[in-house]
Amino acid sequence: MSKTLNVLLAGFGGQGILFAGKTIAYSGLMDNKEISWLPSYGPEMRGGTCNCSVVISEESIGSPLVTQPDVLIAMNLPSLDKFVDAVVPGGTILVDSSMISKKVERTDVNVYYIDATKIADERGLKGCAIIILVGKMFKEVGFCTKEALDKGIQKVIPAKKAAMLGLNQEALKIGMES
Amino acid sequence: MAEKVLMKGNEALAEAAIQCGCKHYFGYPITPQTEIAAYMSKRLPKEGGVFLQAESEVAAINMVLGATAAGVRSMTSSSSPGVSLKSEGVSYIAGSDLPALIINVQRGGPGLGGIQPSQSDYWQATKALGHGDFQMFVLAPSTIQEMVDFVPLAFEVGEKYRVPSMILSDGMLGQMMEPVEFPEKKDTAIAEKPWATNGHQNKRPKNIVNSLYIEPEVLENLVKERYERYEKIKAEEQRAEEFMTEDAEIVIVAFGASSRVARSAIKTAREEGIKVGMVRPITLWPFPEKAIEKTIPTAKKYLCVEMNMGQMVDDVRLVVNGRKPVEFFGRTGGVIPTPAEVLDQIRALAGKEM
Amino acid sequence: MAVVFEKTKALTDVPFHYCPGCTHGIVHRLVAEVLDELGVVGQTVGVASVGCSVFSYNYFNCDMVQAAHGRAPAVATGIKRAVPENVVFTYQGDGDLAAIGMAETVHAATRGENITVIFINNAIYGMTGGQMAPTSLPGQITQTSPYGRDTATAGHPIRVCELLSTLSGTALAQRVTVDSVKNVNIAKKAIKKGFQNQIDKKGYSIIEVVSTCPTNWGLTPEESMKWLRENMLEYYPLGVYKDIDAEGGDK
Numbered sequence: 001m002s003k004t005l006n007v008l009l010a011g012f013g014g015q016g017i018l019f020a021g022k023t024i025a026y027s028g029l030m031d032n033k034e035i036s037w038l039p040s041y042g043p044e045m046r047g048g049t050c051n052c053s054v055v056i057s058e059e060s061i062g063s064p065l066v067t068q069p070d071v072l073i074a075m076n077l078p079s080l081d082k083f084v085d086a087v088v089p090g091g092t093i094l095v096d097s098s099m100i101s102k103k104v105e106r107t108d109v110n111v112y113y114i115d116a117t118k119i120a121d122e123r124g125l126k127g128c129a130i131i132i133l134v135g136k137m138f139k140e141v142g143f144c145t146k147e148a149l150d151k152g153i154q155k156v157i158p159a160k161k162a163a164m165l166g167l168n169q170e171a172l173k174i175g176m177e178s
Numbered sequence: 179m180a181e182k183v184l185m186k187g188n189e190a191l192a193e194a195a196i197q198c199g200c201k202h203y204f205g206y207p208i209t210p211q212t213e214i215a216a217y218m219s220k221r222l223p224k225e226g227g228v229f230l231q232a233e234s235e236v237a238a239i240n241m242v243l244g245a246t247a248a249g250v251r252s253m254t255s256s257s258s259p260g261v262s263l264k265s266e267g268v269s270y271i272a273g274s275d276l277p278a279l280i281i282n283v284q285r286g287g288p289g290l291g292g293i294q295p296s297q298s299d300y301w302q303a304t305k306a307l308g309h310g311d312f313q314m315f316v317l318a319p320s321t322i323q324e325m326v327d328f329v330p331l332a333f334e335v336g337e338k339y340r341v342p343s344m345i346l347s348d349g350m351l352g353q354m355m356e357p358v359e360f361p362e363k364k365d366t367a368i369a370e371k372p373w374a375t376n377g378h379q380n381k382r383p384k385n386i387v388n389s390l391y392i393e394p395e396v397l398e399n400l401v402k403e404r405y406e407r408y409e410k411i412k413a414e415e416q417r418a419e420e421f422m423t424e425d426a427e428i429v430i431v432a433f434g435a436s437s438r439v440a441r442s443a444i445k446t447a448r449e450e451g452i453k454v455g456m457v458r459p460i461t462l463w464p465f466p467e468k469a470i471e472k473t474i475p476t477a478k479k480y481l482c483v484e485m486n487m488g489q490m491v492d493d494v495r496l497v498v499n500g501r502k503p504v505e506f507f508g509r510t511g512g513v514i515p516t517p518a519e520v521l522d523q524i525r526a527l528a529g530k531e532m
Numbered sequence: 533m534a535v536v537f538e539k540t541k542a543l544t545d546v547p548f549h550y551c552p553g554c555t556h557g558i559v560h561r562l563v564a565e566v567l568d569e570l571g572v573v574g575q576t577v578g579v580a581s582v583g584c585s586v587f588s589y590n591y592f593n594c595d596m597v598q599a600a601h602g603r604a605p606a607v608a609t610g611i612k613r614a615v616p617e618n619v620v621f622t623y624q625g626d627g628d629l630a631a632i633g634m635a636e637t638v639h640a641a642t643r644g645e646n647i648t649v650i651f652i653n654n655a656i657y658g659m660t661g662g663q664m665a666p667t668s669l670p671g672q673i674t675q676t677s678p679y680g681r682d683t684a685t686a687g688h689p690i691r692v693c694e695l696l697s698t699l700s701g702t703a704l705a706q707r708v709t710v711d712s713v714k715n716v717n718i719a720k721k722a723i724k725k726g727f728q729n730q731i732d733k734k735g736y737s738i739i740e741v742v743s744t745c746p747t748n749w750g751l752t753p754e755e756s757m758k759w760l761r762e763n764m765l766e767y768y769p770l771g772v773y774k775d776i777d778a779e780g781g782d783k
Contacts (some may be wrong), residue, residue, distance in 0.1 A: 037354060202613060
């Protein structure tokens with residue numbers, strides 16, 4: 001990983017975009033990196049499009065708004081269409097192919113298609129599709145150490161929702177193995 | 179050192195206020211600052227404090243006036259349209275020589291404007307939030323850590339000089355999360371308040387908190403006395419960060435969110451060999467004239483980067499006073515400039531100049 | 533020698549600036565006597581509002597805050613919430629309380645804010661020179677209703693006690709006047725109850741005093757009292773509109 005990794009997660013409200021962003025951010029924090037997490041906010045939170053910028057860096061972070069992502073996680077077609085050209089050459093795009101049938105035409109980026117929503121639904125991990133993509137992102141980009149990721153996912157789930165931890169850990173594992 | 183936690187700017191600011199003894203919060207919902215009120219409503223009852231959702235911004239600021247007159251640390255928070263409504267109360271607070279903390283998590287304007295981040299209330303905060311001759315102590319954080327650190331500072335300076343303080347934040351800083359740590363030592367010095375209207379208990383002369391003076395000469399003298407305090411604040415409380423300015427030929431001046439964008443652009447420009455640096459005003463009032471003045475010897479050009487149509491640039495021009503050209507680049511309406519846009523500006527200035 | 537009259541200690545020695553025949557002086561004195569009798573002057577904070585009574589911060593011998601026009605209930609809320617042991621009262625006129633400050637008034641009442649409100653209703657803006665107030669009577673001639681208040685265009689006067697009596701947070705809403713010894717005594721009793729309610733943490737108490745403004749009504753002090761009795765009291769009947777201590781609570 002270079003000095004700074006810019007990640008953009010985008011999809012519908014309710015797909016766990018902000019939560020997945022927090023998982024990535026907390027994992028980076030566990031490695032003592034500089035972190036910023038910036039959500040889109042406002043009416044779009046409620047069922048409309050939603051996106052989240054996460055920056056993990058070795059040095060202090062300037063703009064927390066990711067306009068040229070190194071990694072894009074796309075959870076619906078409008079998000080992929082909107083951001084596909086912004087990804088830096090050599091960057092990575094993770095696509096939930098349950099939600100997006102279209103293929104990325106660019107050849108200068110690494111694209112991974114995961115049937116995440118379908119897999120999540122089949123395995124009783126409803127709502128964890130994006131975490132499967134985070135697992136895949138970890139495998140392909142290595143944005144933090146494995147230890148930090150394990151700690152990060154624990155940090156981001158509050159004690160009163162402890163039941164969710166196992167499901168998310170399993171989703172991460174599926175992503176890492178796919 | 180305390181453990182670093184990831185917190186949203188709005189929540190971190192609220193927690194910092196509670197930790198420095200501000201237990202009286204009065205507010206009204208508005209995006210993008212509502213997390214401050216929500217956080218206060220959750221925490222303050224458990225801290226023996228008061229959270230009150232007022233019927234309006236107007237009422238909220240006047241409740242702050244009452245609470246601060248009674249001698250406690252008190253604050254309110256809002257976003258641009260709501261801050262306009264508070265302007266009456268802020269003028270009364272200033273005219274009554276009361277300290278109080280007002281938070282503005284700015285959004286685009288004018289009118290209802292938008293809800294995305296903006297810096298278009300710079301003039302309002304530094305020149306005229308309300309009628310009459312007065313100033314507020316205005317701090318502009320650029321990180322979540324500063325959202326935390328500036329809260330006790332705003333209270334301390336406000337109480338020392340008996341002036342209202344404002345933290346001028348924006349939707350980006352309010353909504354984003356960064357690692358933050360809270361100071362271990364939680365008790366900050368709360369100044370004695372012999373002027374407080376909290377009942378004289380038949381032990382002292384009565385106190386009056388008032389801003390009405392019918393005799394022009396009396397009012398003039400009071401305003402002049404207040405301006406002597408403003409001069410002291412100007413002399414002693416200017417704050418700015420100087421970033422890569424030692425040899426800077428292009429000096430960017432930017433605060434808050436836009437300074438973060440500028441910082442990214444400066445790093446890239448330096449890699450390209452352009453001698454560019456930044457003065458980042460931390461206090462917007464008093465404006466950090468001294469920090470700007472220091473850059474005059476090396477500077478060939480100044481560039482103000484703001485999320486508005488050009489407001490702070492006026493103050494930069496006043497300091498530079500025609501000695502060097504002062505250019506402006508801004509985006510407004512809730513648009514955050516990109517580092518690439520700012521870099522283009524820097525390259526253009528460097529090309530024109532060098 | 534026996535003392536037959538003593539000035540209340542809850543008033544300062546500053547001479548009132550009020551016009552002859554204005555009832556502010558009487559009401560100030562009643563409030564001061566009550567504070568004295570309850571022994572709470574030292575813990576009281578009064579809130580002066582914008583209007584003729586704005587200088588009341590010079591007259592009452594307790595700590596005083598001068599509020600922006602209409603905002604006295606909000607300022608009082610801040611004081612009371614900061615130091616609940618304080619006894620906090622507002623002293624407001626009809627323009628302040630029922631026009632520009634109606635939102636603050638209704639919400640302080642509905643929150644059951646533990647404050648005492650002294651409301652002077654003289655059906656006119658006094659300080660600014662006699663403009664139409666929210667409580668000016670139908671047909672009443674003022675500087676801004678020179679042909680008489682036309683309810684078709686200027687609307688109807690607000691009956692504040694009736695309105696506030698509908699709110700659960702209101703502990704006491706009583707309308708009094710001070711045109712006679714008997715009524716002065718009733719007024720004082722009501723004011724005392726309003727402060728006692730606060731000490732007993734019962735909620736928001738408002739005492740509306742139907743008052744005069746001889747200067748802006750263009751009448752002599754004596755004619756003013758007559759006008760008050762013949763016109764004001766018909767539209768604004770005296771009485772207790774809400775008292776949570778009384779059976780049923782309402783009039």
